Amino acid sequence: MRAIPLALLLAGCAPQLFPEMSRFDGKTIDPVALEQAKVECASRGQVAQAGVPQHYGQYGGYARSIEQQNTNNAAFTGCMAEKGMRVTWREVQPSSGGPPPQSQPPVVATGSIPPRP
Numbered sequence: 265m266r267a268i269p270l271a272l273l274l275a276g277c278a279p280q281l282f283p284e285m286s287r288f289d290g291k292t293i294d295p296v297a298l299e300q301a302k303v304e305c306a307s308r309g310q311v312a313q314a315g316v317p318q319h320y321g322q323y324g325g326y327a328r329s330i331e332q333q334n335t336n337n338a339a340f341t342g343c344m345a346e347k348g349m350r351v352t353w354r355e356v357q358p359s360s361g362g363p364p365p366q367s368q369p370p371v372v373a374t375g376s377i378p379p380r381p
Contacts, residue, residue, distance in 0.1 A: 281353040283340070288348055298349070305343035312339035 285302075287293055313336040319328045341351045 281337070281355060284352045284354055285344065286350050286352070288345075288350055293349065297347075301344060301347045301349060305340045305347075308343045309336040309340040312336060 285293060285298060313332045316328060316332045316335055319325070319331075337353060341353075344351045
């Protein structure tokens with residue numbers, strides 16, 4: 265029973281990572297080619313992840329889960345590099361749950377509704 269609270273504690277400490285892609289040569293990435301590469305490389309990551317051996321013991325499942333994620337990220341990054349795209353893994357900021365903020369029109373303090381653009 266002690267393993268469940270420990271697992272919840274450890275899960276809260278692990279940062280969520282998301283990939284940012286850019287080309288090695290600095291050119292713009294074609295959106296269609298990017299999606300094709302992401303799908304192919306994600307499947308390669310899943311295949312590599314499935315090859316991680318089973319760990320045993322009290323915390324074997326946690327160790328395997330961490331190793332699977334690291335293997336998946338490494339396979340994805342290597343596949344994208346073969347296609348000429350650099351992958352940088354960034355942490356998700358806790359306050360940014362949605363899309364990046366967009367510029368908002370200034371709020372008029374007179375109580376009137378600002379005109380629509």
